[in-house]
Amino acid sequence: MELAQFNALHSQVLWAAFAVAAVFGFIAQRTHFCTMGAISDIVNMGDWTRMRMWAMAVGVAAIGFYGMAALGWIDPKQSFYTAGRIVWLSALVGGALFGFGMVLGSGCGSKTLVRIGGGSLKGVVVFLAMGVAAFMTLRGVFAVVRVNTVDRVAFELPAGGALPNWLSSGLGWSAGQAGLVAALVVGGALVIWALASRDFRQANNLLAGLGIGLTVAAMWWVSGRLGFVAEHPETLDAVFLGSNSGRMESLTFTAPMAYTIDWLIFFSDSSKVLTFGVVTVVGVVLGSFVSSLLDRSFRWEGFRSTQDTALHLAGGLLMGVGGVTALGCTIGQGLSGLSTLSLTSLLAVVGIVLGALLGFRFQMWLLERE
Secondary structure: OOHHHHHHHHHHHHHHHHHHHHHHHHHHHHHOOOOHHHHHHHHOOOOOOHHHHHHHHHHHHHHHHHHHOOOOOOHHOOOOHHOEEEOOOHHHHHHHHHHHHHHOOOOOOOHHHHHOOOOOOOHHHHHHHHHHHHHHOOHHHHHHHHHHHHHHHOOOOOOOOHHHHHHHHHHHOOOOHHOOOOOOOOHHHHHHHHOOOOOOOOHHHHHHHHHHHHHHHHHHHHHHHEEEOOOOOOOOOOEEEOOOOOOOOOOOOOOHHHHHHHHEEEOOOOOOOOOHHHHHHHHHHHHHHHHHHHHHOOOOOOOOOOOHHHHHHHHHHHHHHHHOOOOOOHHHHHHHHHHHOOOHHHHHHHHHHHHHHHHHHHHHHHHHHH
């Protein structure tokens, strides 16, 4: 591949990622897709509708991911979610911090971007706090603490950190066969559970479950298939175009917020280039903005009190620290990670749910005190 072709493909990959993220933002805004909202609905109203959306999205994404792997389009081993080193303490602690923070901040990272597109100035503040905290946890003072504490606690799984790896190793199946069977069983069960409710089978809910799941799978294709170059024209190394991690990526939003702030601040630095993370952040905001204009729900929103401001700032900080520590957010670990059937992702989701439950109890305590 010539360098000019390489650069043209790089631009094509970024535009494709931007388009998929915009679709994600549009659907999330239109259907009120929200992980925190799903947990809140169950706790406060006993309503499982939005949790069924989330479960269906995970199932569709998993079937899509391992379906593409079976076709040879992508290699699951090229995702860091499937790595054999299980950082279980980081996943649980980081997930809990993120879950608690998303309650204080009125939604997770993706919801924050969706709210910005809908006119929320609260979302802008949470985005800035979350992005700065995430950068501090990636490379700053919090990174030193993270690396020297929770990241040290881990164990190795020689076969790999995802369910298909264990099936392939234990049963002697091929990697493609094991992945497709596991995805059809686990992902299919989640889809069937979601559709089992008659009340759930409405257009808006189906759009959320199917549409969000397909955007996650589509992003795996963009990164792992379209964006994979076996030989860089200059270094001759294999490369995933636009990747911040150097590996195949899908939707995630904690670290990308940090990369977006970094790109904006150092825009004139030629070494700072657009990546998957940056374009997906912008894409989600734009998609949500278009949706909010079409359904006439765009409204400017500000803080109602000093306490409201403080809680959202704290929520953003906790999500930034927690999301990086857990290696992902409710979308990064909760959808993209779980679509690979990763054990680390499952542990991170458990931590997020526990943290959210503690966050709801904290909110109730604040209300009772007032």
